[in-house]
Amino acid sequence: MSDYLNEMFGLNGKVALVVGASSGIGAQFARALARAGADVVLGARRAEKIEALAKEIAEETGARTLAVSMDVTKADTIVAAFDSAEAAFGTCTIVCNNAGLAIPNWALDDTEEDWDITMNTNLKGMWRVAREAAKRMMAAGTGGSIINTASILGIGVGPMQTTYSISKAGVVQMTRALALEWQRFGIRVNAICPGYFKTEINAEFLDTEHGQQMVKMTPARRVGKLEELEAPMLMLASDASSFTTGVALPVDGAHTVRLA
């Protein structure tokens, strides 16, 4: 990287936590952050997955990595994960708040349990993580960057995604509200709103004929490649975006701007 780009986007000496790092978008984010120079803490429930990935990333990039088990529906595991991260590398000043799930259903088929687990993970889970991250950044006086993975379904809606869309719209509003409150502490809060990227959350659906037809009807006529999320995330993580906060950035090949 040229000195110019490195000064703007480089993350040498920074500590990043990626929540939901065991697969898909979070795994890609963890790898990208390490390539950009950060020490990376990988959090998720599947310990064996994050441990293997942490080792692989350290070997590939030379970055220091750490795997910490955490469940965003359990506040004590979030506190413990931040404690471990801090003990190993210091305050996490970049937090990719990315854990999420989807239970596709027609609205009338959704159960109370579907609603509760979706909201508790996608919205309240991100709220728990964001607050814990900010408390620690404030205590350390470091400021930092929190990047919530929302969705284009937090901006528009789609069939069979009522509860998911409501949870992600909540994440978009939470992003703006927290950005406003925490600007004076030097803490930026932004959201990335991915379009369709093939990961464990949707691979089964995207492989169906209906799924493939749906992708062909999008403006880009293809799903995104996971690496296409890296630059937007690194921009928001780095000092390059020091005056950018409260933004919900679609990365979707024009999916959200289409009217017809």
Ligand SMILES: NC(=O)c1ccc[n+]([C@@H]2O[C@H](COP(=O)([O-])OP(=O)(O)OC[C@H]3O[C@@H](n4cnc5c(N)ncnc54)[C@H](OP(=O)(O)O)[C@@H]3O)[C@@H](O)[C@H]2O)c1
């Ligand atoms: N793929 C897309 O097209 C797309 C589009 C828009 C938004 N998103 C969002 O992107 C984020 C990542 O999803 P993905 O597409 O990469 O799917 P994925 O491969 O299924 O990844 C989901 C991640 O969330 C973690 N997770 C789920 N529940 C958790 C919990 N209770 N505690 C801690 N971690 C938890 C999973 O880890 P464990 O199971 O190991 O805990 C996994 O690492 C999600 O927020 C999703 O809503 C995805």
